[in-house]
Amino acid sequence: MTWIWSNGDLIWDRTLDHLVLSVPPILLSFLLALPLGALANRYRASRGVILGSVGLLYAIPSLPLFIVLPVIVGTSARSPLNLIIALTLYGVALMVRVVADGLASVDRDVRQSAAGVGFSSWSEFWQVELPLAGPVLLAGLRVVAVSTVSLATVGAVIGVQSLGSLFTDGFQRGIQAEIIAGIVATVVLALVLDGVLVLLGRLLMPWTRKSSSRVLLPVVTPAAVTR
C-alpha cells in the first residue's frame, strides 16, 4: 500500500497517457463504423463482405497486430499513434456489427411510414433509423469503451506508456502493489468512460430516460414527436 501513496503522481500520469490512447479510438470507431454498418445493412452482398472482414479483423490477436501494423502504415511501433490506429481497428470491428444489427432492428413498418410522410432516405436515416437504433448503438459503444481501455494496456510490452506500464514495471521489479494499482486504475477508468457514455446517451436520447420499457419498444420516434 505504501507504494501507492508514494507514487500517486506516477499513477495519475499513466492514467492521462491511457486516456490519450483510449479516447480517440472509441470516438473514431463510432464515426467509422456508422457508414460501414449502414452499408452492411443496406445490401446483402456488402453485408457478407463487410461483416466477414470485420470478423476476421477481430480475430487477429492484439500484440501481433501492434507489431505488424507499423510496417503496413509506416508509423513507429513505439509511437502512441500506432496503438491508437490498432485500437481503432478493433473498435470498428466490434462496432460495425452492432451498427448493422441495430439498424436492422428498426421496424420496417416505421421506415415505410417515414417514407410515406415524405422523408428522403437521407433524412430518414438520420432522423428515424439512427435515433431508433440509438440504444443498441450505445450498448455496443459501451463494450467498445471497456475493451479498448483494457486492450490499451497491452501496448506497454512494446514500449507505449499507459497504465499497462505499471504491470510491466511492477512485474520486473517484483512490486505487487504496483500491478494491483494498475488493474484497479484500469477498471476504474473503464467504468468512468462507461458512465460518461451512459450520461451522453441520456442527453442525446431523452426518450429512453423515462422508463426502461420504452427502450425495448421505441414506438414513438423522436422525429415523430418533433413534427
Added chain:
Amino acid sequence: MNLFAQAVQWILDPLNYVGVNAIPLRVFEHLAFTLVTLVIASAIAIPIGFFIGHTGRGRGLAVSVAGAFRAIPTLGLLTLVALWIGIGLGAPFVALTILAIPPILAGAYTGFEAIDRRTVDAARAVGMSEGQIVRGVEVPLGLPLLIGGIRSAALQVVATATLAAYIADIGLGRYLFTGLKTRDHAEMLGGSILVILLALALEGIFATIQRFVVPRGVISSRSKVVRVRSSRARPMVNSAVEKGTQ
C-alpha cells in the same frame, strides 16, 4: 514491404526448424497450451452454465462476474499471477483459464435461455425427466451458442497465450519478445504473422463447427420462423458483447 519479405524468409529459413526454438515446436506448444486451457475452463464453466441455464438461478451473479472480468486487463492478471506463483508455466495457465471461463459460461447459459420456453414445457409434458430435458432438448438446442462461447474463449486464449510469453518460455510469443529485445524485425514480424495465421485458422475451424452443430430440425423450420416473426427481432448486441476483450 521489404520487411515482410524478410519475415517470410525468416519463416521459411531451415535454421528455424531445428532445436528447442523450432517453429513447429512453438506452434505445437501454442496450440496445446490453448487446447488444455480450453478443456479445463470448459470442465469448470459448462456444468455451472448448464445449471444456471436450466434453473435460472445465479444468473444475475454470473452476468455481473462476466462483466467485471471483461474490464480486467489480461496483462495485469498475467503479471500479477506470475508474481504470486512464480515464473513458469503455472502462472499463464491459471491466468488464461480464469480468462476463458466467462465467455464459455455465458455461451452455456445463453444457449439454454435462447430456447423457446414452450419447447421445454412440451418436453416436460410428454413425460421427460429434468435430466432427460437437459440432455435431450436443452443441450442440443443450446449447442451452437455454447460453441460460440468456446470460440470467443479460444480467440482470447490464443491472443493472450502470445502475451504469456512475456512471463514464461511458451509458444509463438517468444519470437515476438526475443525479436523486440534484439531488434530483430524479421523474427518479430515472422512470429506475429504465424500467430495471426494460427488465430485465423482457429476462427475458421470454430465457425465451421458452429455451423455443423445446429440440429437438423432447427434448420428445416428456420425459413418459416423468419416469416412469422416481426422484422424487429431482439437486438443482438450480445454477439459482440460475448467476445469481450483479448
